[in-house]
Structures are given as C-alpha cells and as structure tokens.
Amino acid sequence: MEDDKGLQSQLRWAFEDFEVAIAGDREEAIAHLRRFEPGVVLLDLGLPPDPGGVTEGMATLTEILSLSPDTKIVVVTGDNDRANAVRAIGLGAYDFYQKPVDPQLLGLIIDRAYRVHELERDNRRFSRIEDKMPLNGIIATSxxxxxxxxxxxxxxxxxxxxxxxxxxxxxxxxxxxxxxxxxxxxxxxxxxxxxxxxxxxxxxxxxxxxxxxxxxxxxxxxxxxxxxxxxxxxxxxxxxxxxxxxxxxxxxxxxxxxxxxxxxxxxxxxxxxxxxxxxxxxxxxxxxxxxxxxxxxxxxxxxxxxxPLRDRDGDALVLATVFLDRFAKEMGRNIKGFDEQARRAIETHHWPGNVRELESRVKRAVILSDSINVSAEDLELEEVDFEDAPFNLKQVREEVERKAIRRALSHCKDNISDTATLLGITRPTLYNLMEKYQLKP
Known part of the structure; x- marks a missing residue:
C-alpha cells in the first residue's frame, strides 16, 4: 500500500520473488485483501486523504487485521517517526521500516514476515488435524x-x-x-x-x-x-x-x-x-x-x-503441533508454533522414547520458550545443519509430493475426489502426479 507511483514501481521490482498487488488507498487495498488473501502487507502509514499524517494508515491497519488477523503487516513510516511505528506494533503490526527505502533490507524483513506467516499457517493446519483423526484419541496421518x-x-x-x-x-x-x-x-x-x-x-x-x-x-x-x-x-x-x-x-x-x-x-x-x-x-x-x-x-x-514414532512418516511434526497447541492453551502462553530449525529437528530426531518423549519435550518447551515460536533449543534437540541435508530442490520437491500423495490416499481410503480435495488440487492434476510417480490407490 503506497500512494507514490514512483515508489510503487520501485517496490514491485524489489519483490520480484513474490506475487505483488499494489494499492494506493484503503478501498483498493481492502479489495485486494479480499481477492488475494496475502500473507504479508507492506503498509505506508501516510495515505490519502491524510498523506501528511497517520490517521488513514492506522485505520487501514486496524481494518486489515479485523478482516485477516493472520496477515503479517509491515508498516512504513517517515524518518524519525518511531513513536507511530511503536503505536502500530501495539495495534498488531508485525514489524516496521523507516524511510528512505533500502530494497535489500526491506526485502529481508518481508521475507522473514512471509516465513512466519507460512509457519503459523502450517501449524494451524496441523492443529486442526486432531479433529479429523481416524480413531478417537489417536493422532495419525502416516x-x-x-x-x-x-x-x-x-x-x-x-x-x-x-x-x-x-x-x-x-x-x-x-x-x-x-x-x-x-x-x-x-x-x-x-x-x-x-x-x-x-x-x-x-x-x-x-x-x-x-x-x-x-x-x-x-x-x-x-x-x-x-x-x-x-x-x-x-x-x-x-x-x-x-x-x-x-x-x-x-x-x-x-x-x-x-x-x-x-x-x-x-x-x-x-x-x-x-x-x-x-x-x-x-x-x-x-x-x-x-x-x-x-x-x-x-x-x-x-x-x-x-x-515406533521414528517409523511413522510425518507423524512426529503433526503430534508435536497438536501437543503445542494443547499446552499453550492450558498454560495461557502466546505461542504460535515451531520455527524452521525446530521443525527440522523434530522430523530428524530418533525419538527413542516415542510419543511420550515428544509430548514431554513439547510441554517443557512451552513452559520455557521466550518467543512466539518454539526453537530447537527450547525442545533441547540438536539443530540440524541444513547444508548437510540432501537438498537438490527438484529431488526434495518430488519426494515431498510423492509422500504427500501417499498420505492423502491413505487418509481418504483411496477415494480420488477426496484425495484431490485434501491436497488442494484438481482430479486431473492428481491423476497426472500419480502417473508421474507411478502411484496406484
């Protein structure tokens, strides 16, 4: 959200790795919000009809959060306007950035905000899985x-x-x-x-x-x-x-x-x-x-x-997320989920104590964590070196897709329509992927 046409163009090029929608006023911004449901909003507080103040910007911030509370809002303020930035954070903004714009630094802030949005979205999805389990009291997706x-x-x-x-x-x-x-x-x-x-x-x-x-x-x-x-x-x-x-x-x-x-x-x-x-x-x-x-x-x-838990594909992270959501509610802690290192550590840990060990570590982490996202250190697990992992992107993407389709087919008892719905794709796309990975119900 930026009313300066020149800065609009500059920012579009700064975020070439993202899908970008640009708005110059609140009405246009709300229309884009409803249409695209963005994970991150970059909001200039100086918007018409009050370009020299922050009244319209603050009102827009409040309306966006009321419509989409999970969206991460990064506010842009004028130089030496820290008081309004702090006020915006108090209203629910994720972060702030002061002009003049440095595209590289702003890009890092936006990228971090989007990663947090993705993590929280995945954690919410995992926490809802408990209501769709095949047996009452059993959390299983593998x-x-x-x-x-x-x-x-x-x-x-x-x-x-x-x-x-x-x-x-x-x-x-x-x-x-x-x-x-x-x-x-x-x-x-x-x-x-x-x-x-x-x-x-x-x-x-x-x-x-x-x-x-x-x-x-x-x-x-x-x-x-x-x-x-x-x-x-x-x-x-x-x-x-x-x-x-x-x-x-x-x-x-x-x-x-x-x-x-x-x-x-x-x-x-x-x-x-x-x-x-x-x-x-x-x-x-x-x-x-x-x-x-x-x-x-x-x-x-x-x-x-x-x-054992180590032989259940993907169950460790699902269980951990359900436990985290449960304990955070019980203890009144504002904890949203796990950071990337924690998620990787959960997926790679051997879990000799199985589900009981996982539950104990998550409960301890909820008590001790000082952040909205639990870290590997909070779980007392060793951080995984991403450089040592076999990360050919094409290979990893294909393996993830193959496992996801297998899990979805099992979860939906081989019903193709339900599987496509669960994966968020069309039936023809699912058939093409099954043929690609030589999968059969």
Whole structure:
C-alpha cells in the first residue's frame, strides 16, 4: 500500500520473488485483501486523504487485521517517526521500516514476515488435524499408522483376544481404549491393570479377587479386576511381566471364562473381552521359559504391531503441533508454533522414547520458550545443519509430493475426489502426479 507511483514501481521490482498487488488507498487495498488473501502487507502509514499524517494508515491497519488477523503487516513510516511505528506494533503490526527505502533490507524483513506467516499457517493446519483423526484419541496421518487404525476398526467389533505389540510410549493403551470404544461392549467398563507395576504376591488377588479370611488382612470379600470388567474389556498391560505361577491361572480363565477368588471354591462366570499389550519379545521369553507358549497363543488370536514414532512418516511434526497447541492453551502462553530449525529437528530426531518423549519435550518447551515460536533449543534437540541435508530442490520437491500423495490416499481410503480435495488440487492434476510417480490407490 503506497500512494507514490514512483515508489510503487520501485517496490514491485524489489519483490520480484513474490506475487505483488499494489494499492494506493484503503478501498483498493481492502479489495485486494479480499481477492488475494496475502500473507504479508507492506503498509505506508501516510495515505490519502491524510498523506501528511497517520490517521488513514492506522485505520487501514486496524481494518486489515479485523478482516485477516493472520496477515503479517509491515508498516512504513517517515524518518524519525518511531513513536507511530511503536503505536502500530501495539495495534498488531508485525514489524516496521523507516524511510528512505533500502530494497535489500526491506526485502529481508518481508521475507522473514512471509516465513512466519507460512509457519503459523502450517501449524494451524496441523492443529486442526486432531479433529479429523481416524480413531478417537489417536493422532495419525502416516500410512503406517493409518494401516494400524484400519486394523483396529476391523478387530474392534469382535470378541477376539487381541495382543498389542509396540515399544514403550507408542500409545498401546490408547489403542486398547479405541478397541473398547468401537466394540459392542463400549457401554461397559474398560478395566486396565499393569502387570509390571504390582508386586507378584498381590497381583493374583488384584486380578481374581479374594474371599474374606483368605489371608491376613482380608477382612471382607473383594472381587478382582476381571470381575469388575464383566460385560466390558480387561486391558492387561505389560503382559510379558506376568509371573509364571499366574500365567497358568490366567490361561484357565481364558479357556473356561470362569474365575475362582483367592481362598474361594466357587467358580464365577465372567463375560469379558481381553486385550493385552507388551513392549517385550514374547518369543524370546518363551524360549527362555519365562512365558507359557500355550498362553501366548491364547492372548494372540489377533496381533497388532504399533510402529515406533521414528517409523511413522510425518507423524512426529503433526503430534508435536497438536501437543503445542494443547499446552499453550492450558498454560495461557502466546505461542504460535515451531520455527524452521525446530521443525527440522523434530522430523530428524530418533525419538527413542516415542510419543511420550515428544509430548514431554513439547510441554517443557512451552513452559520455557521466550518467543512466539518454539526453537530447537527450547525442545533441547540438536539443530540440524541444513547444508548437510540432501537438498537438490527438484529431488526434495518430488519426494515431498510423492509422500504427500501417499498420505492423502491413505487418509481418504483411496477415494480420488477426496484425495484431490485434501491436497488442494484438481482430479486431473492428481491423476497426472500419480502417473508421474507411478502411484496406484
């Protein structure tokens, strides 16, 4: 926005890498704003009918932000007019620049503003992804995780005993909850018990309950977790840590579907669906004699492998953005997203602690960050050297396009129209890209 025709021409050439729209007054500027929805607006505060003052410029600034609050506005002020520049920043402008114009310096300011706009736009898009997830409580966009989600949808309506395998922090309990919520037992209880967290001498009574007087301190008859889950789902987490002496009793329950409380003789029928989970290699436990083979076959009627975070294409950044948005709201922090180094660090980190580690780092970063964008340093991750990355632009662009199309096809269950809409392209363009990258639904 500039009313000086000569300066208009000069600025157009200064921003040859951008699509440029020029306006000389507020009415024309608002028309361009509605038409082009620009990421950045360069606004001269001295506009007609008040070219010698800032009244019209400030009014235009306010109107632009009311119509497009995400647009970054860089105000241009006269020399030695710092007070009005500060006032404009207070009204919501992103930055200011004082005349006379240095195209190179102004170009750097505009470029930085546009990068921030892009980052915030991507972060908002990622944060909205949570509402479009395939399973309630599961944040997944990668082909690997979407495949797991489809498996859960197929398995959930059955009563098959299901074994969830995955490293610590991959979300096994979340998937157990999804299995319960999508089943015909959703109105019943889901009872969870961690076999590794309870001492072996107490675990039996926790699972099967006990009769009054069964042992010292048993002052009343108490049902076990299995009975409490009657009509619902019992989730046995870390089943690999179940003591051998209890494995035989659990096997009998799985076969007969009756329990005997500790110190009791009465068989109590229980209707419950069993879901188990472990991060351990049960085949090794079987070879070592630490896990019964017959029990393994009982609990693994259906096995679902949950991949670690490092093997989920693109999920780390999506999860991080959702966590950041959630924690920023909870703590009342004005944090918009991640800067470029943080995004790159998130994508390249190995994540040995999986989703749990990612969530912890993001929460800590939201607390400690002094900027509106979280940095790699805030996340306590090493910054990635962009020079060391394989950045042939054509190669990178093609790889990104290929991955995006694969992810979109998986997300839309191979529906071409929905995939094109999700990618923001036409169906013919999508067909051409699929042919180019030899992709098939």
């Amino acid at each position: 082909p690997q995780m979407l495949k797991v989600c489809r498996t859960v949808e197929k398995v959930a309506p059955t009563n098959a005993t299901t074994l969830l395998l995955g490293a610590s922090g991959t979300g096994k309990e979340r998937f157990a909850r999804a299995l319960h919520d999508l089943s015909q037992r959703a109105k019943g209880k889901m009872i969870a018990i961690n076999c590794a967290a309870i001492p072996a001498n107490l675990l039996e009574s926790e699972l099967f309950g006990y009769e009054k007087g069964a042992f010292t301190g048993a002052t009343q008859t108490t049902p076990g977790k299995i009975e409490y889950a009657d009509g619902g789902t019992l989730f046995l987490d870390e089943i690999g840590d179940l003591p051998l002496e209890l494995q035989a009793k659990l096997l009998r329950f799985l076969q007969e579907r009756v329990v005997e409380r500790v110190g009791g003789r009465k068989e109590i029928p229980v209707d419950v669906r069993i879901v188990c989970a472990t991060h351990q290699d049960l085949s090794t436990h079987i070879s070592d004699g630490r896990f019964r083979e017959d029990l393994y076959y009982r609990i693994s009627e259906l096995v679902i492998n949950i991949p």
